[in-house]
Each structure stands twice: as structure tokens, then as C-alpha cells.
Amino acid sequence: MNTVRTFLKNADVKKIGVVSFYAYFAINVLMKAFSYDHGDNIYKYFFYTAILFWGIKMIFTTYTMREVFWIAGMMGIGVMLSVITRQNMWLLSIMTVAAMKNCRFSVIAQIAVWIRCVAAVILVGGSLIGIFNIGEQTKLDSGYVEQHVYGFAMGEPNTAFLTIFLALLLVLYYNYERLNILWFAVTSLIALVFYKMTFCRTGVLVFFFCWGLILFEKIVKNKKIKSVLVCSVSVGAAFSLLTTLFYDGNNALLYKINHLVSGRVYIMNTYYKDQGLSLFPRTQAVFYTSYHGLIDNSYMNVTFYAGILVAVLFFVIIFKTMIRLYRMECYKELVMIGTLALYGVLEQFVLNGFMNIFLLLCGMLLYPGIVEEKHEK
Numbered sequence: 001m002n003t004v005r006t007f008l009k010n011a012d013v014k015k016i017g018v019v020s021f022y023a024y025f026a027i028n029v030l031m032k033a034f035s036y037d038h039g040d041n042i043y044k045y046f047f048y049t050a051i052l053f054w055g056i057k058m059i060f061t062t063y064t065m066r067e068v069f070w071i072a073g074m075m076g077i078g079v080m081l082s083v084i085t086r087q088n089m090w091l092l093s094i095m096t097v098a099a100m101k102n103c104r105f106s107v108i109a110q111i112a113v114w115i116r117c118v119a120a121v122i123l124v125g126g127s128l129i130g131i132f133n134i135g136e137q138t139k140l141d142s143g144y145v146e147q148h149v150y151g152f153a154m155g156e157p158n159t160a161f162l163t164i165f166l167a168l169l170l171v172l173y174y175n176y177e178r179l180n181i182l183w184f185a186v187t188s189l190i191a192l193v194f195y196k197m198t199f200c201r202t203g204v205l206v207f208f209f210c211w212g213l214i215l216f217e218k219i220v221k222n223k224k225i226k227s228v229l230v231c232s233v234s235v236g237a238a239f240s241l242l243t244t245l246f247y248d249g250n251n252a253l254l255y256k257i258n259h260l261v262s263g264r265v266y267i268m269n270t271y272y273k274d275q276g277l278s279l280f281p282r283t284q285a286v287f288y289t290s291y292h293g294l295i296d297n298s299y300m301n302v303t304f305y306a307g308i309l310v311a312v313l314f315f316v317i318i319f320k321t322m323i324r325l326y327r328m329e330c331y332k333e334l335v336m337i338g339t340l341a342l343y344g345v346l347e348q349f350v351l352n353g354f355m356n357i358f359l360l361l362c363g364m365l366l367y368p369g370i371v372e373e374k375h376e377k
Helices: 002-010 013-033 041-059 065-085 089-098 105-128 157-174 181-198 201-219 223-246 252-260 264-275 284-288 298-306 308-327 331-343 357-365
Strands: 136-140 146-150
Touching (some): 013 041, 013 089, 041 089, 065 298, 065 308, 146 157, 181 201, 201 223, 223 252, 223 264, 223 308, 223 331, 264 284, 264 298, 308 357
16 A cells, blocks of 8 residues: 555656556547447456546546536546447547546547557458458449459458548548648558448548548638638538428428438438427437438437437537637548448447547537637647
């Protein structure tokens, strides 16, 4: 005990907490990068280790009464959502944001980019040389011709492309100030090669949409015009809600939109007709009674499962975060959020803070110091 007391007395407890948070974050990103989830035994061991580091961070951090109040409120909401919806994603994201005090988002991004890139190289390289199951399948292309596609030890080809997409996105963010035509050529070639091997149209389209936003941000110098970047999540949420509420297969435009998003609008509209919307969270069992398919839309996934009140709170927090980023001239963060706002119309993963690290930027509303001012970069 005397040894422990001496160590704590001489150590910088603040740094111990910060390092513990980075370890907690790295472990969770590592598990996601290798496509492990709560159903895998190895995930459970790493998860419990990560929670230990999270606990150390919380213990070794000093919080103000204001911060304690907000953390308690957020954790209460997270526990409620975890119990009712049977989804731990919300609670984990809130726990992560609560523990971010004294940490830097730039370090978080650096950890994520290295883990994602190394994991992608290991999984793809290992699959190509036969260490892992390459996961060969056949898939119909847009012309209804069978194409050979590969999962690269990640199960589904779409999951494989998502892994590459997230690695590329983080590389673009990490090297944002150096991006040029060469970066565009190399990253586009990688994206197109993996598109050919996975036939993931959604991912490759969002990738080039990201480059479109990058080009817009770098060419446009007027700050007022750049303010459109703040609207990305709001537009995605409005589009998702309106198409869900008013979908009509006899309407040519809505029919075409539904076709472009592989029937997602029809599925959401069917759930809306069967179950309606609720102010409060609902259990998954409610939706399994009349199952129509996955709700592969982050905006409506929040609205259906967490309820309107939580959804509104969630989107208000994100909007306030984007306003803060805009005022700080953190445009590259807004570009990445805008990219994932589009992906959110088509997938659920955007709600996971270990896959979409830009969701964690909401922590700057509680701890402003986690994001550097532009002049500090």
C-alpha cells in the first residue's frame, strides 16, 4: 500500500488518466477494425480490459460540478436506452464522451488512423496470401451479371469495403492540409480497386462525395459560403424523415429514390405504417413482431428505437457541435462529418463512436479543449 501511495503521490495523475483513455479508445477501435463484436469471446476479454482503463480515467480526472451534472444526466439517458432498446451503443458513446476531459481529438484521430490502416493491411494481405479466408462470393451487378466479390476475412464484402473506406477517410483527415491531385489519384485508385473486389456502390459513391466536399472547402474562401457544411446532418435527417413519412411507390421520384437506396425507404415507411413513431424509446421486440428488414439509416434508426425526444436531443447536440466547429474554422472536421452524414442515410454504423470518431466531437460542448483552435494547428 505504501508503494501505491508513493506512486500516486509522485505520478502525474492527470497524465495517467489521459493515457488510460487513449488505451480504452484504442482497444475499442482495434476490435471494430478487425470486425469483432459482442458475440465473439475475444471481444469480451478486450472489452472488459477497455472498461478497466475507462474506470481509471474517470477516477484520475477532476471534474467540476457542472461537468458532473451533465455526465450524470447523459449516463442516465445512456443506461435507460441500453435497458429499453437492448443496444449498448448509446451508453458506450456517452461513456466515451464523458471520459474525454483533458484529451485531444487530434491524438484520438492519430490512434484511429494507425489502427485502421494496419488492421486493413493485415486483413487484406492475410486474405490474399491464404492466412485468412478471403470469403469469395458472387453478387449481381447493376446489369444483373454475376460478379465475384470478396469479404477479406471480414464476413461480407460490404463490411470489407467499409473497413477500407474508414481507413481512407481517416488518412484524408490526418493529411488534410497536404491533400493534392496525387493524393486524389492514389486514394481513388485504392477505392476503385476495392470497389471492383466488393462491388459496394454505396461506399465508393460516398468516397467520391468526400473528395467533392474537400475540393469545395479548399477552393471556396468565403466563410459564409462554407457555412453550408453545417447543414449536412440536418439535410440528411430531414430527407430521411420526409421520405419515411411520405413514401408512395406510385410516385416516380420517390420510387426512383427508393430504388437508388436499395429499398431502404420502403422498409422504413413500412415500419412507420406498422409501428408509427414514439416520443419515448422502444424495445427491439416491438419491431420484430412485424419484421420488414434492417433499418439501414442512422437518422431513422435513432428516431424509431430511441424515440423522438432522444432523437431531437441527439440532432440538436450534433448541430450545436457543427456550429462550434464552424466558428472555430475547423472546416476539415465539417467535411468529414458531411461525408458521414451522407453515409448515415444508407447505413447504421455512423452512430458508433469507435467507427465514426467524428461523433465524439460532441464532447467539445462539455470540454472545449479537446479540439484545437485553428491557429494552434
